[in-house]
Amino acid sequence: MALSKKPVTGMKDIMPQEMQIRDYVMGLIKDTYRGFGFTSIETPCVEHIENLCSKQGGENEKLIFKILKRGEKLNLETAEKEDDLVDSGLRYDLTVPLSRYYSNHANELPSPFKALQMGSVWRADRPQKGRFRQFTQCDIDILGDASALAEIELILATTTLLGKLDFKNFKVRINDRRILKAMASYSGFPQDQYDLIFIILDKMDKIGIDGVASELQDNGFTEAAVQKYMELFRILEEDADEQAVMQLKEKLGDFLPDEAAENLTMIIKSVKETMSGQFSIVFDPTLVRGMSYYTGTIFEIEMAEFGSSVAGGGRYDEMIGKFTGNQTPACGFSIGFERIITILMDQNYQVPQAANKKAYLIEKGAGAERVCEVMKEAMAERAQGVQVLVSQMNKNKKFQKEQLMNEGYTAENIKDFYNTELKQ
Secondary structure (H helix, E strand, O other), rough: OOOOOOOOOOOOOOHHHHHHHHHHHHHHHHHHOOOOOOOOOOOOOOOHHHHHHOOOOOHHHOOOOOEEEOOHHHOOHHHHHHOOEEEEEOOEEEOHHHHHHHHHHHHHHOOOEEEEEEEEOOOOOOOOOOOOEEEEEEEEEEOOOOOOOHHHHHHHHHHHHHHOOOOOOOOEEEEEEEHHHHHHHOOOOOOHHHHHHHHHOOHHHHHHHHHHHHHHOOOOOHHHHHHHHHHHHOOOOOOOOHHHHHHHHHHHHHHOOOHHHHHHHHHHHHHHHHHOOOEEEEEEEOOOOOOOOOOOEEEEEEHHOOOOOEEEEEEEEOOOOOHHOOOOEEEEEEEEEEEEEHHHOOOOOOHHHHEHHHEEOOOOOOOOHHHHHHHHHHHHHHHHOOOOEEEEEEHHHHHHHHHHHHHHOOOHHHEEOOOOOOOO
């Protein structure tokens, strides 16, 4: 069998230029989130299959890379179905592993616990630009805090990070799963059809309000229920604020709990006044988010110029209780790390530390005295915090320098050391 040079479909080799940006962004993420009091943790990339298939991961549970049992436990002759052959799988997100982690260590952790987790996850998805089968996720979560303070902190931390990466004009869209359910109930839709209704509603930005209404009727919902539902969206402005939440509350009455409306109002008002003018935060009653484990507030960060969201999250107060039997409030925000890296690469982003990188190229055949001279100078620079690459000068020096500049070295910081003299 011939060996293959290409990576497995949906996975990729990372070149030095991209790796430099990835390392910088990862460092910035950690520094920013630690500044908000988040603590780094790590969980295994392999999870128990029963945890991954617990009906908490939505469509992701169909995309699990399953791992066969090992040794005597793997019996192909007696297996009747696939589940008899597997006992674990590669994690498809960081939230399920975090919930298991917290359930196992809650007595050793502070309350509330602010967790920062970064690592690879795997999904057997259809690859496309910015979407891979192995990719990095960056999550912050607050466990043990049922108040709106958790959502406020998560949003402020994430938007602060994006600002440090020079992203501007982005929008935080926010909603609450309880509002989604209240609107559906008020309109007269059957509860067992909510998932289908929300899937159709999620297409609002693509097919518009009339398209959503038409598709709901095509799926057998009554015209009266659909019209009543659509009227709720028509009374709200496109970029609604905290006042619109209370306006909707008045319309829905007892269908929407007071707590849900007041909680969302506080989040929007607090974030808006704290970060005035740096970005916008809007109430979006069409925001759904697909994960079935969300129980309350949900949010996304949208960048119009890139045509997609770059971060998303929400409250999942029931997940940890499935491990422990005791309900624990939990809320998290995940940055689309790969999407952000793709955007930065397309922009030819240069990390700020590039100016502190130097390359010393020594002419082939240089003697020990010349090499020692260069090494001493390089070590002196390194002692001052400069990154110094020492390498032999290639025959095609022009191409070598071009490659170095692709890795972030400036032309001024590439020095040629010849046998007898230094030339810039």
